[in-house]
Amino acid sequence: MSTNEWPLWEVFIRSKQGLNHKHVGSLRAPDATLALENARDVYTRRSEGISIWVVESAQIHATDIDEAASFFEPSDTKIYRHPTFYEVPDGVKHM
Amino acid sequence: MTQAEQEIRFQEKIDREIKIEPNDWMPDEYRQTLVRQISQHAHSEIVGMLPEGNWITRAPNLRRKAVLLAKVQDEAGHGLYLYSAVETLGTSREQTIDDLHTGKAKYSSIFNYPALTWADIGTIGWLVDGAAIMNQVALCRTSYGPYARAMVKICKEESFHQRQGYESLIKLCNGTPQQKAMAQDAMNRFWWPALMMFGPSDAESTHSDQSIKWKIKRFTNDELRQSFVDATVAQAEILGLTIPDPNLKWNEARGHYDFSEINWDEFWQVVKGNGPCNKERLAARVKAKEEGAWVRDAATAFAKKRAMKKSA
Numbered sequence: 001m002s003t004n005e006w007p008l009w010e011v012f013i014r015s016k017q018g019l020n021h022k023h024v025g026s027l028r029a030p031d032a033t034l035a036l037e038n039a040r041d042v043y044t045r046r047s048e049g050i051s052i053w054v055v056e057s058a059q060i061h062a063t064d065i066d067e068a069a070s071f072f073e074p075s076d077t078k079i080y081r082h083p084t085f086y087e088v089p090d091g092v093k094h095m
Numbered sequence: 096m097t098q099a100e101q102e103i104r105f106q107e108k109i110d111r112e113i114k115i116e117p118n119d120w121m122p123d124e125y126r127q128t129l130v131r132q133i134s135q136h137a138h139s140e141i142v143g144m145l146p147e148g149n150w151i152t153r154a155p156n157l158r159r160k161a162v163l164l165a166k167v168q169d170e171a172g173h174g175l176y177l178y179s180a181v182e183t184l185g186t187s188r189e190q191t192i193d194d195l196h197t198g199k200a201k202y203s204s205i206f207n208y209p210a211l212t213w214a215d216i217g218t219i220g221w222l223v224d225g226a227a228i229m230n231q232v233a234l235c236r237t238s239y240g241p242y243a244r245a246m247v248k249i250c251k252e253e254s255f256h257q258r259q260g261y262e263s264l265i266k267l268c269n270g271t272p273q274q275k276a277m278a279q280d281a282m283n284r285f286w287w288p289a290l291m292m293f294g295p296s297d298a299e300s301t302h303s304d305q306s307i308k309w310k311i312k313r314f315t316n317d318e319l320r321q322s323f324v325d326a327t328v329a330q331a332e333i334l335g336l337t338i339p340d341p342n343l344k345w346n347e348a349r350g351h352y353d354f355s356e357i358n359w360d361e362f363w364q365v366v367k368g369n370g371p372c373n374k375e376r377l378a379a380r381v382k383a384k385e386e387g388a389w390v391r392d393a394a395t396a397f398a399k400k401r402a403m404k405k406s407a
Contacts, residue, residue, distance in 0.1 A: 005395055006391075006395065008182070025179055025244075025245075025248075026179045026182070027175060027179060028188060030391075030394040030395045030397070030398035031394075031397070031398035031401065031402075034394060034398075041168075041172070042172050042175050042176070043172075045165075045168065045169065045172060045252075046252070062118075065116075065118045065119055
């Protein structure tokens, strides 16, 4: 039997309390239990994590790279969302 | 956008040091070069476990045994990071592994040399991992994102591999005359194969120019080989070992060590499958896959059964 039947899993690791789970890579495993155990062996051999998420790659929806320019355009054109857009007189403090 | 326009845009991204990610447009040849290089790298990590794995049960004490075991586990992990990176390029993992087993894909020729004595294990850590690190540090800045990220992780872990090897040799070189002689013998056998790890000379290297232009490689084979020699000479002196090359000497004008021409006949012979251990290494990998099939089958069947129970 071929391991091609095993789904691909994306691995996310929280390195310590207070931080986000962060994507670290992927692996193949037949089910979630083994995916978590394999993720521990492959990605946390040096105490890199205190919590692991695994998500089947097929379950992830992503933005389209070819549409990225138009998709993110609304944010790029609104520079007034940044504090540096506004002029404040030199003497003003705590702002 | 035409193919030519896309190629220009691609090269502009590379020139501006923007990393290429899996879903980005890339020239077919860039993809193929990466698949070849990363899979070869992954296979080297996996096959590299064999000569060292052979010594786990014969390590001289518990400390060395624990260290060697941890190192071999790291190599497995590194292989897996790299197989994941290859997979992002659209090739199946199974196919990648089968390409190794059929002899279509290569792995580093260094692992076709046997590890005959305990001193070989220290020497492999020092010279072979040392040469690999020289190569891998340069690859942390490679243009393909998943490959670069895998390399960063690997480099962080790899430096213990070299240090444990060097430490082990320090012990041998300060031990009995027999131990020192064993270390020198290992050095004599591994020095040239270690230099061959950087691949053919720049004049002979078929993929070099384009790989440099695409920033898959940042330095040429000869540049990396020279850096390795320059870094290693002083380390050998501290051990009191002699590098087996009568022409090795400091060249003040170049600011580098000069060294003899590599025996390229031997290099190509080993690449072509005629090294001391080529057949044995491949056979071991094929056997591992075949004899582990029932475990994979059982895991797949168990996962299916449990999924069925859940949906029922």
